[in-house]
């Protein structure tokens with residue numbers, strides 16, 4: 181059955197268009213699927229460019245001790261993940277149709293271009309953005325995209341951001357947390373925030389592994405690196421550095437997106453505010469921010485549901501951050517579409533709020549036309 185379908189898909193791929201795919205594969209078209217309630221825009225959906233995979237292959241073939249290179253050593257051996265990351269035309273659309281996902285907001289998979297040197301990273305970001313823009317152009321109702329840039333060279337990153345938004349018409353930006361152990365609260369990176377705010381482009385801070393020296397603590401025979409604990413630690417730290425580093429006092433309009441229900445930051449809001457006050461009253465820290473840390477979380481951040489298909493966490497975030505600050509995401513192909521869709525369609529929240537979470541907030545933040 182599976183083999184037949186694949187053979188059929190391959191033999192008929194020339195005939196496939198976005199509209200014809202549902203019929204050609206026997207997948208039900210989402211609009212006619214009974215029980216479908218909401219337009220589903222999934223906002224953290226990964227792809228790889230062939231050049232990016234080549235760059236990982238070259239890195240993996242060396243003796244390089246880096247947790248992201250190690251992660252890619254396993255992805256390169258995982259046929260399903262690789263195939264799904266590189267595909268836009270067959271399996272991805274088929275799975276979206278099967279489970280009623282209307283749109284993937286695509287982004288270059290982690291760690292993006294951030295393992296490369298400045299020249300190679302800048303070039304790879306540009307070619308990946310070109311591929312993404314072509315793909316969106318081919319399937320304008322199914323795909324939108326977040327542009328990559330190389331923080332290794334902040335000025336050229338700002339130029340690529342401008343090209344990606346103004347010329348390629350992409351919908352926002354993505355960065356994979358730290359770059360060579362450095363974080364975006366360092367003012368040397370601020371040309372990136374200047375460009376993003378001038379263009380009204382939100383920045384999704386996607387996880388990656390900690391720098392090698394720190395990641396070793398999580399990987400010492402206990403396997404707490406990666407998505408079990410290390411990713412959320414690293415990305416939550418990045419968010420906190422932006423807040424207490426004064427980035428939002430400098431760029432009040434900057435919008436940052438965090439996946440995985442906010443990388444645990446929403447859980448700690450009370451303690452963060454309380455201890456920020458205690459520590460700064462006691463004279464600790466070199467920067468004083470204008471507002472309570474939690475106020476920046478509510479005003480400058482959006483979170484997504486990627487990888488956390490758990491109603492109690494959603495209800496907590498809804499209560500603390502509000503329906504305007506949460507967006508649906510799957511984290512394809514690393515997480516399963518079926519469970520994510522079932523989770524959001526059955527969420528115990530008011531329908532008007534789920535209209536926002538499933539698509540309304542994403543339409544606004546990422547400039548996606550309503551269906």
Ligand code: MN
Pocket residue numbers: 224226386486511514
């Ligand atoms: Mn992801």
